[in-house]
Amino acid sequence: MNFLYIAYAATWLIHITYLGVLVRRYQHLRHEIEELKRSKS
Amino acid sequence: MKRAFPIFAVLTAVLLSYALYEALVAAPTEQTMGNVQRIFYYHVPSAWTAFLLFFINFVCSIQYLVRRDKVADTIANWVAIVLGIAACVAAIVIRPLPSGMEPSSVATTGLAITGLYFLIKRYFSGTGADALAVVTAEVGVVFCTVVLVTGPLWARPVWGIWWTWDVRLTSTLVLWLIYVSYLMLRRFSTSGQTPVLAAALAIFGALDVPLVYFSIWIFRTQHPQPVIGGGGSIDPRMLHVLLINWLAFLCFAALICRSRYRLEILQRELEEVQVLEALQEPRSSR
Numbered sequence: 001m002n003f004l005y006i007a008y009a010a011t012w013l014i015h016i017t018y019l020g021v022l023v024r025r026y027q028h029l030r031h032e033i034e035e036l037k038r039s040k041s
Numbered sequence: 042m043k044r045a046f047p048i049f050a051v052l053t054a055v056l057l058s059y060a061l062y063e064a065l066v067a068a069p070t071e072q073t074m075g076n077v078q079r080i081f082y083y084h085v086p087s088a089w090t091a092f093l094l095f096f097i098n099f100v101c102s103i104q105y106l107v108r109r110d111k112v113a114d115t116i117a118n119w120v121a122i123v124l125g126i127a128a129c130v131a132a133i134v135i136r137p138l139p140s141g142m143e144p145s146s147v148a149t150t151g152l153a154i155t156g157l158y159f160l161i162k163r164y165f166s167g168t169g170a171d172a173l174a175v176v177t178a179e180v181g182v183v184f185c186t187v188v189l190v191t192g193p194l195w196a197r198p199v200w201g202i203w204w205t206w207d208v209r210l211t212s213t214l215v216l217w218l219i220y221v222s223y224l225m226l227r228r229f230s231t232s233g234q235t236p237v238l239a240a241a242l243a244i245f246g247a248l249d250v251p252l253v254y255f256s257i258w259i260f261r262t263q264h265p266q267p268v269i270g271g272g273g274s275i276d277p278r279m280l281h282v283l284l285i286n287w288l289a290f291l292c293f294a295a296l297i298c299r300s301r302y303r304l305e306i307l308q309r310e311l312e313e314v315q316v317l318e319a320l321q322e323p324r325s326s327r
Binding site: 003004006007008010011014015018022024025029031032035036039 | 061076077079080081084089183186187190191194195197289293297299300301304307308311315316318
């Protein structure tokens with residue numbers, strides 16, 4: 001039974017980690033866009 | 042259209058929760074393996090989703106390469122059409138089909154290849170297809186990682202070992218390594234030829250997918266024989282839960298791909314603007 005729960009938890013851990021990476025990339029990109037806008041103005 | 046994304050996200054969350062309930066509670070317990078067999082409902086749909094994403098990556102890579110040349114583009118169009126027709130004819134004419142192939146699945150796969158090819162061609166331009174190739178490779182690697190993690194967690198209590206170097210397991214690991222190398226090439230290569238090299242690598246990488254899929258029919262492996270499409274049998278209630286979980290993971294993969302695609306396009310636009318700015322700077326400073 002433990003292996004079952006570990007497998008399900010691991011699956012969601014992998015997906016949530018990837019979603020976290022995507023969110024961080026979005027934030028970084030938004031920061032770069034704002035910097036570009038600031039340098040233009 | 043902007044509202045469609047959050048609605049789809051909520052529906053996917055509901056579907057994933059329902060699929061989880063079905064897998065852990067509603068599905069019948071397997072007699073030999075007991076509850077640990079329920080890993081099946083995450084392991085198999087993740088593998089199918091990864092294969093589908095790698096297949097889309099394969100189609101996008103071909104399109105990125107052939108669209109650079111009009112003749113190659115025309116030839117590729119005809120190959121896609123002929124492949125669809127040939128699969129349907131083969132499903133009707135050839136008896137018996139090689140092991141692991143059902144007439145309906147051969148015809149459906151052939152038509153799906155043709156349909157997907159023209160669907161991507163219709164909705165994604167050359168660079169759009171390249172962006173979609175990156176996205177599907179990345180999300181495919183995530184799902185393939187789930188397969189490689191849940192597999193040993195299922196194998197340990199059932200086989201008594203975490204891993205064995207049999208063909209199905211090894212070819213899946215090789216598949217994962219190929220697409221990780223694809224992503225590393227895209228991430229670290231600064232050459233202008235990177236998309237072309239990556240597309241060529243992806244086409245060779247995709248050749249491993251049929252090897253992974255058919256390995257259990259062709260070779261003697263430790264991995265269980267297929268329960269769907271290979272002469273095996275599965276309890277209809279288990280099949281129902283399996284398909285619900287696959288649908289839920291497909292919706293989840295579509296959501297992630299959509300977000301990642303938007304990120305990829307934004308990133309490329311930003312890089313273009315930055316290059317233009319860099320080119321204009323020396324002129325303005327003169």
